[in-house]
Amino acid sequence: MSSYLLEASGLTKQFGNETIAVNQLNLEVGPGKIIGLLGPNGSGKTTLIKLINGLLTPSSGSVLVKGHAPDIESKKTIAYLPERTYLQNHMKVSELVDFFADFYEDFSKERAYMMLHSLDIKSTAKLSTLSKGTKEKVQLILVMSRDADLYILDEPIAGVDPAARDYILKTILNNYNENATIILSTHLISDIENILDEVIFIKNGSILLHTTVEDIREQQGKSVDSYFREVFAC
Amino acid sequence: MAWNLDSDRPIYTQIVEKLQMQIVSGFYKPGEKLPSVRELACAACVNPNTMQKAFTELERSELILTQRTSGRFVTEDIDMIKQVQTTLAEEQIKIFMDKMRGLGFNREEIVTLLELLIKGDSK
Known part of the structure; x- marks a missing residue:
């Protein structure tokens, strides 16, 4: 039994005859890490995330979560925040909390209400009455209220203001258990790099670099943000 | 509020410096119990593993001491x-x-x- 939480080998996803979104990708991720999945637009971040979640099937190669290919069981251990909302607009926040509690055994209503309260979100409000940023917060709260082994957050902070961003990062730090791993994709590198253990640079569907934040700072003498700009300079 | 950290130097060395400063300036007194790794990581807005690494470094220099059951303390060696x-x-x-x-x-x-x-x- 491998000690990796997530393993991909030769993972490939091709759309039609032309687009290879993920190309012969190899990746090993251990438990207890916060990892930034970073890459320019169209580099394959979201496709990779969908493959890990079993929303897409690989054209070739494999991806394993805790040693198993994505299936119903793996969905119990992965908490996934998609880049687009799938929540029903007509539902109240409290109804969404109940919905998640029904759906996931590892969901904590107490934690959800605590976070909603700190962010000043009324649980009686209908989702359709909330702003785009607030909807994103609700969705992130629902995902982070699960006690999962692997959290995969696709662009979790893009739509929220800087002050709420800090709160959300603290929420992430406070609420994941030490053995859980968080993978988050984002363009807002400088906002999040202090909370990351590792970064994965992805380019044209392959891993360009997988290292620790401290190694980049020690070896390059610059932040992950500046290094990213250098590596992916147009 | 998150700690002010430079973006071009390793984070853990900056945390070591900051904690050393807080100890020598008396913000944390000799023999005082320190907050947990998670509390401090959250206050500084840094990764808990990074905070742990800084603590390990300070323990190595014996400026802070770990008592297995009760937590971490500033040294009493003035x-x-x-x-x-x-x-x-x-x-x-x-x-x-x-x-x-x-x-x-x-x-x-x-x-x-x-x-x-x-x-x-x-x-």
């Missing part, structure tokens, strides 16, 4: 704290001297100017 304080002061003075030399002052001129300014400061 001489050691004093020694760290002196080392940090020496580093700052060295940086200051280098900058002043960069401005074209020699040693005597620096001392004279410093005395003059300190006098003005105490009035």
Whole structure:
């Protein structure tokens, strides 16, 4: 039994005859890490995330979560925040909390209400009455209220203001258990790099670099943000 | 509020410096219990593993001590704290001297100017 939480080998996803979104990708991720999945637009971040979640099937190669290919069981251990909302607009926040509690055994209503309260979100409000940023917060709260082994957050902070961003990062730090791993994709590198253990640079569907934040700072003498700009300079 | 950290240096070394500063300045007193890794990581907005690494470094230098069941404490060895304080002061003075030399002052001129300014400061 491998000690990796997530393993991909030769993972490939091709759309039609032309687009290879993920190309012969190899990746090993251990438990207890916060990892930034970073890459320019169209580099394959979201496709990779969908493959890990079993929303897409690989054209070739494999991806394993805790040693198993994505299936119903793996969905119990992965908490996934998609880049687009799938929540029903007509539902109240409290109804969404109940919905998640029904759906996931590892969901904590107490934690959800605590976070909603700190962010000043009324649980009686209908989702359709909330702003785009607030909807994103609700969705992130629902995902982070699960006690999962692997959290995969696709662009979790893009739509929220800087002050709420800090709160959300603290929420992430406070609420994941030490053995859980968080993978988050984002363009807002400088906002999040202090909370990351590792970064994965992805380019044209392959891993360009997988290292620790401290190694980049020690070896390059610059932040992950500046290094990213250098590596992916147009 | 998150701690102010430079973006171009390793995070854990900056945390080590910050905690050393808080200990020598008396923000954390000799023998005082320190907050948990997670609490401090959250306050600083850094990764808990990074905070842990900084703690390990401070434990290695014996400025903080871990008691297995009850947590982490600042050392009660006041001489050691004093020694760290002196080392940090020496580093700052060295940086200051280098900058002043960069401005074209020699040693005597620096001392004279410093005395003059300190006098003005105490009035």
